[in-house]
Amino acid sequence: MSQSVPVAGRKPLAVPAQVALAGVFAALIAVCAMLPPIPVGGFGVPITLQTFAVMLTGLILGARLGFLSVALYVVVGLVGLPVLSGFNAGFGVLAGPSGGYLLAFPFAAALTGALSTLVLKRGQAAAAQRAARGADVAAGRIGFGWWALVWLSAMVGSFVFIHPMGIGGMMLALDLDLPTALAADMVFWPGDVIKNLLATAVAATVIRAFPALALRRF
């Protein structure tokens, strides 16, 4: 099904719709943080879904709403509602090893959202052009290369914010030196690559169901 792309007359999203999207996606992150780890791949290595949900929120909601939604989740967790992973609640977690990671989440979602918005808009335009030429079987769908760029924007979000702030948090809270903190952080790198691949795959599923999401029309 080809999607016609209206260019002019885009209204800003109404406040109730923004509130609902931010709240529901914050709930999604909370549920993913509480789910038991899910086995992935041939060996069934279990992964937790919290960062997956954070990146997915950025990929689907874009920079501004993604930031607000993840910030909502973090604030509600720090105030003391039990939505953080590992059954911890309240801002005592900031004094623990995961504090820096938690504070980085909103910024990572914002950067990932901004980059992926750029990628998805161009990808959608390219797909619409191809569909107009009537060239393809999968007309109107965003091509594989664009999804690789979407994955890359999630990786940029991870490595610009989540890992540096996580390392900083561990150096402060656990009184570590940089090499040890870096080594402790590198344990998460392979899982991070996989989680961002999964987030991109799920984002592709959702955008296939709602193509307008690629243009941040909700």
Place this chain on the structure above:
Amino acid sequence: MNLLDYRPGHTAVHRCPLWAKYAVLLALSAVLVFWRQPLVVGVTLVVVLALYLAASLPREFLAPWRRGWPLLLFAGIARFISGIWGPTPAPPLEALGPALVVVAAVFGALAAARLLVITTPGTELLDGLERFFGVLRPVGVNPEAAALAVNVMIRSIPWVGGAVRRNAEALASRGLRRGPVRLMGPVLVATVGHARATGEALAARGLPGDHGETRESRPS
């Protein structure tokens, strides 16, 4: 929905106003993070234990250890390794001390935060959060919209959890393994739909109320 660990009671700790609880928690956490002398950490831990006793919840004091021991163990091991191989290498026995202090400090901060959570009803926490949003109005936060978003979030958690469970059952009944994409893809499609429906429901009720300055004035 019982999302909270609230342990009811009528002690001084329970009746203390919320801002005072946060102030004490902030002070204790700051001491535990920035003042890592063994004696200071020890005294702070005793203070936290005394607060648990004052709340007559002594059995809860060790709950952060029971629930979060992998995290604390990780903290201790990381600090230990840093002590042996770090910029000023020390023999293992000397590195053990700072590692134990770090574990004690992280444990103390978790225990103090948990005491606040279990002695305060969830509704009071949410009221406090709403007041906090009001303070943030000058930086561009719309307090009504933010408070409403919190409520949408809390009410949506059981919905999203239910969507995950339904989809997991659907996968199991088809004999499929629940890989993350198979599990979360349909959940996300349903979640976007749920968010749209929620947004329409809010708009139909004229929410969030326009007694704050909303970003766009919409007659609805």
